[in-house]
Amino acid sequence: RLMPELPKFDDEDLKSYGDEEEELALSPPAALMSILATQELLLENILECIPVGEFAIIQPLSDEFCLVLGYLLTWKLTLAFFKAASSQLRVLYSQYLRRTKSLNKLLYHLFRLMPENPVFSGPTSEVPNKDTKTFFTEELHLDVK
Numbered sequence: 001r002l003m004p005e006l007p008k009f010d011d012e013d014l015k016s017y018g019d020e021e022e023e024l025a026l027s028p029p030a031a032l033m034s035i036l037a038t039q040e041l042l043l044e045n046i047l048e049c050i051p052v053g054e055f056a057i058i059q060p061l062s063d064e065f066c067l068v069l070g071y072l073l074t075w076k077l078t079l080a081f082f083k084a085a086s087s088q089l090r091v092l093y094s095q096y097l098r099r100t101k102s103l104n105k106l107l108y109h110l111f112r113l114m115p116e117n118p119v120f121s122g123p124t125s126e127v128p129n130k131d132t133k134t135f136f137t138e139e140l141h142l143d144v145k
Contacts, residue, residue, distance in 0.1 A: 003077050003080040003081045003084065024092055024095060025092055025093075025095035025096040025098075025099055026089065026092035026093055026095075026096055027093075027096045028078060028081055028082075028093050028096065028097075029081070032074065032077060032078060032081070033096075033100075033102075035074055036071075036074050036075075036078065036102060037100075037102075039067065039070060039071040039074060040071070040102065040105050040109075042067050042071075043067060043068065043071050043109050044105070046064050046067065046068075047109060047112045047113075050112045051112075052108060052111045052112060053111070054112065055112060055113065055114060055115055056112050056113055058113070068113060071109070075106060081093075
């Protein structure tokens with residue numbers, strides 16, 4: 001709920017960013033980026049021996065699972081923050097992500113975490129003649145209980 005409110009504070013300071021010649025960048029919230037940087041290092045240690053194109057098997061409720069889930073939830077917060085920002089701020093934030101290579105790291109991690117067969121095994125009303133449900137065709141509910 002808080003993330004969409006944060007870009008408003010950077011909007012007020014946006015006017016002071018206009019007249020410099022170098023390519024400008026503005027960091028999303030520093031606390032969020034600090035956590036993301038730490039999680040990137042941990043995830044790189046977990047996935048270092050898995051090349052892009054192969055997939056990692058992460059056992060549910062293991063330490064690795066918790067780290068991966070935390071990383072993905074941090075990106076979810078970051079994307080909520082981006083969505084609420086104005087287009088001018090998005091440019092500055094994206095420059096920051098480009099410089100820190102965070103977006104590249106996200107893609108590398110996602111391609112190593114994506115299952116080979118993304119069949120959805122959650123509760124569904126199975127109809128025998130219906131197409132197989134996948135994670136790409138079904139909406140996921142990530143309620144924390």
